[in-house]
Amino acid sequence: LGISGWRLDVADELPDEFLKKVRKAVKSQSKDAVIIGEVWEDASNKISYGVQKQYLLGDELDSIMNYSLMKGILSFLTGKCSGSYLNRIIDSLYENYPKECFYSMMNILGTHDTCRVLYALAEIGIDRIYSREEQALLKLSPQDEEIALKRLKLASLFQMTFPGVPSIYYGDEAGLGGCKDPFNRKTYPWGKENKCLLKWYKKICSLRHSIDALKTGTFSPVHFGEDTYGFVRAID
Secondary structure, eight states: OOOEEEEEETTTGHHHHHHHHHHHHHHOOOOOEEEEESSOOOSSOEEEEEEEEOSHHHHHHHHBBBBOOOOHHHHTTSSOOHHHHHHHHHHHHHSOOHHHTTTTTTOOOOOOOOOOOOHHHHSSSSSSSSOHHHHOOOOOOOOHHHHHHHHHHHHHHHHHHHSEEOOTTGGGGGTTOOOEEEESSOOOOOTTTHHHHHHHHHHHHHHHHHHHHHHOEEEEEEESSSEEEEEOOOOO
C-alpha cells in the first residue's frame, strides 16, 4: 500500500533545482520509487525558458511520458506518415535516451490532455478545431467507428509489445470517445462498455504479462516501409 512513484505534471515548468530536490526526497523514502515527468517533446534536448533541461542525467527524472511515440503511432495508423518515418522517430528515441529510460517510458495512446484515441484514430478532433458546442454533439458514424476500432487494436498491440510501461487512459479499453477537454474526461461507461474491445485489451494485457521478452527483452526493428513497420523483442 502507499505511493510507489510520482508522475510530475508539466515537468518543463519546474526548475532543475526543484526536480533534483524532488528526486532526493523521493529516493530517500524508497530507492525503487519511480519519477516520471510530463514532457511532450524529446526530453533529451528539451529547452524550456531558454534553459537546456537536465531531465535524464541521473539526478532528476527516471523517465517521461512518451508523447513522441504516441504521435508517431497515431500518424502511422491514420496514413499521415510512413513506416520508415515512424522508424526514424523510434530510432531517435532509442539513440537519445539512456537505455534505462527507454525501457521505462510511460507509453500512452491518449491522456486527459489529448483527444480520445478512438476519435483520434477516426481522424476527428486532430486537424480541425471544433467549438465546445460542436464537440458536445460529435459522434462517430458506424463506418468511422469500425475503422477506428480496427486501428485501435493495432495501436494497443503496438503499445503492449513495445519497450516501456504501457499506460491505458481509463475508458479507452471500453471504447470511450470524445474530443478535447472536457469531453475527453467523461466518466467510465459502466454497463455500456464495448465488450469486444474490452476482451481484446484483456487478451493483450495478459500476453504482455505472460511473455518475459515483452517486458524486458531486447528491441530490434526488422522491417519498415511505406505502410509497414515491424520489430522483434527477444531475451538474450
